Amino acid sequence: MGSEVPGVDGMSNSPTPFVSSEVETPGTVADFLLELRSEEIPARMQAGARADLEKLFRREMEAAGLAVGALTVWSTPRRLTLIARGLPLATQAVSEETKGPRTSAPEQALEGFLRKTGLTKDQLTERDGVWFAVVEKPGRAATDVLAEAIPAIIRAFPWPKSQRWGAASLQPESLRWVRPLSGIIALLGGEVVDCEIGGIRSGRTTMGHRFHHSGEITIDGVDDYAAKLRDAHVIVDHVEREGIVREGAKKAAADAGLVLVEDEGLVIENAGLTEWPVPLLGRFDEAFLEVPPEVIQLTARVNQKYFICRDSAGKLANAFVCTANIAAKDGGAMIVAGNRKVLAARLSDARFFWEQDRKTPLSVHAEKLARITFHEKLGTVADKVERVAKLAEWLASEGIVPGCDPAQARIAAELCKADLVTEMVGEFPELQGLMGGYYARAEGLPDAVADAIRDHYKPVGQGDEVPTAPVTVAVALADKLDTIVGFFGIGEQPTGSRDPYALRRAAIGVIRILQSGVRLQLARAFRLLAGEYHLQEIDREFGSFEQYLAETKSFDESGKADPGVPDPFAERFAFKLDAGPAELAFFADRLKVQQREAGVRHDLIDAVFALGDEDDLVRLLARVHALQAFVGTEDGVNLIAGYKRAANILKKEGYQQPFVSSEVETPAHGISTSLDANGLGAETEYTREPAEQALVDALDAAEPRAEAAVAAEDFTAAMAALATLRAPIDAFFESVTVNDADPAKRAGRLGLLDRFRAAVHKVADFSRIEG
């Protein structure tokens, strides 16, 4: 015993397939056609369905061992079609060989191997003194593979929404599909692949266009499928239909002397709604053109899926292009007339809203905002508007947004949300801001105010333009900062992929606006807003600030907070006042993500943010840029090395800054240290070594230079000042022993290293720099 018994434990030897080397010859492959016909598939789901069909088909074929080449997948509202050309007619025969025990191995080993493989001894093959189990697996007919795969694909299909239907739905586990499935064509090399699912049996018949064709169409195979459907008024290739919609709409506009406003989303949607698309141009009453063009476009697009047109001067024309699904007997005259009537009804609604809304000044609309909840813990939209107005006004009056009139900033902020309660925005929420701008201009408010109301949501997406008009900048910043501070205050900051209040987008918006050159210390804005949130919550909770004072003992007579008495109501407030650091860290994160694309190192952003007092993003980035340039130089690399060495020593020695700092008076050739935290002793004097003295001299020179440069925001100069420390620090480490036996020397040298570290920290926290 004890000899090796390979193969019986079943751990080491898995079957090794040997693929028989048949050469594919004509006649061993065939083309496969699959059509899944159903009631109308939502247009928006068709692209996903095509991808899913291809993916599922490939997965099934791969699992079965059928090699799949290029696939063609088409969709119409009523069918999903897949064509696989050159599909092998059978999976390849496979010979699976499992290595067993040596023929010389004990009987138990062989028995175990036979049990495992399920074979008898005479079925084994012997080679070189070893038993092998060889199992020949014949190829499976592709027809059989497909007959199993098709129902599996249908069952596994990941529709965004699916339903049950018909008599079979008496059972809860009945088949689900996006809408009732009505037929399956499955033809391999022209032969039906027989399968059944949900009471539907595969075959070779399909249906043509709903209205242009009646009766079944019999399909021979891949080659006549699309052509026979075309004869039955179905263009099965969605790309071809998209082309017809795109070009047809353009031509319809051009024929009328107009230019189509191209819209690829509408092209795809209309192609997904039709099997035989026919773009038709219609006109609407010119009187509707008094309604803002964005409203007309949205009405036409969203509600009716129409294209709109411009005249040669680029102005919106009184024309639309709809896409019919039939080649109408009358050339489409009645269809156009019907669509015109529907659009007219929609536009008269829009015009009614436009007229109705303008009868009331925005300031009166704004009063209704007190009835709309912003967030249950953060008060109403009217509360938000008041905070935004305060901050916008402050940004203007502090000169943070240069050239901004504080009064205009306040008015614009007070009115910026008023359009939310107008009829038009109620109907078309995507017109928020835009309508407010129109209404503001219509009632004669200054352009700067109207523009600010219109654009204060900007920038919305990455490609969206960043506002530059001063009043707009003030309101746009205030609105976004208010949202961020509010939700952080109630602990609703984004986590992972969850960002329900779009705070990341708001932060990026703030960052992009600031990058246009607005010098704002974020922490000041955070504090101001947090104070407003808190006061508003006091008003809501206690009715008034006076009532709050009366009920709490944490304030003295004059109303000043008494730090000795904790606020007994602190728990009662949903909005917490201590989120400032988290907010700043959140901005740092957003900035890192944003700057990554520009090639700015995230650790350098950290190194500057870690200073704790840098919350002006413009200055911060200037620092980071200078730092990035510096750390790429030889001086930079060596200074970092020196810094890290100094920091390590300080850490290792448990160095803490003395209670009384050593900066008081520094005698010419000595150092006086008072009693320090490490208990290293009282004042001592010793004579510095030359390298030590050189470092002191270098610091004496560099510190004021760096400080002045930072103050002047000349960060390149600050880096240059630091660079002068590189040689002295290297020399210091070269020749000076920090851990001297003399405690005075040791203390003095540690103090010097700490001073060096502090000098570097004036520019950035080098400990955050990686590498």
Place this chain on the structure above:
Amino acid sequence: MADTATTAASPLSVQDMILALHAYWGAKGCLILQPYDMRMGAGTFHPATTLRSLGPEPWNAAYVQPSRRPTDGRYGENPNRLQHYYQYQVIMKPSPPDLQALYLGSLAAIGIDPLLHDIRFVEDDWESPTLGAWGLGWEVWCDGMEVTQFTYFQQMGGFDCKPVAGELTYGLERLAMYIQGVDNVYDLKFNNHGVSYGDVFLENERQMSTWNFEVADTETLFEGFRRAEAECRKALEAKVPIAAYEQAIEASHLFNLLQARGVISVQERASYMGRVRDLARGSCEGYMEKYRPEWEAKFPGWTA
């Protein structure tokens, strides 16, 4: 152009359109029912749809249901909006495999030629939180106008539909305006003897808009809501779920009237809707409970 001329020359009147739909759906095996004698917001509320869509037994019915939406009242001054209008409702359980074809047949029966008019099935899923119901389907477009809501019920009263019913809801006035080529609902021909829709309903719209918005006594409405709620619960306890459901319908309409009177705040609104939903769901549950043994016996393997 001959086709256009004939279609335009003899479009159906409102009442003939209803009669044509009755004849059509009656011939397809639907019971032709009459409107339910209660005020309700939509044909779906009719017990012939809500309650009968529950359970395994086949059910095919068609009916007109006057629908009341107090907040849509415009004192007869808006050509498209009414506080009282007609829905034509078809319910077929289980949904037949050719329901779309049957529906298109009904359009042909009232004079819509699908080679002159562009008929489209555009995704539109239906949900009624009040009834605890949802389904998938389409809004059917005729030349860009929504003329019918077509839904495969998936749930009703919080219960999975086993089997699924197909529901068609035609907006009769819209369809009639379309067929008759009329821009103002009050100009519709109600019959072929000179009576217009306005002759029948204009004054009704004026007076009912006034009552809905200005006159209805809100205290009476609130009291009515509370009573309907209490009565519904009483009926549920007494195991008469059909009676309970009537009270749910009543409460739902009284809530709509209170909305029109503008006395329900935004915050209260959700709470009232929740109360109506509880009544409607409770009624559906009571109905299921009552018939469950019978259904399970008749349909072996069926479970609620």
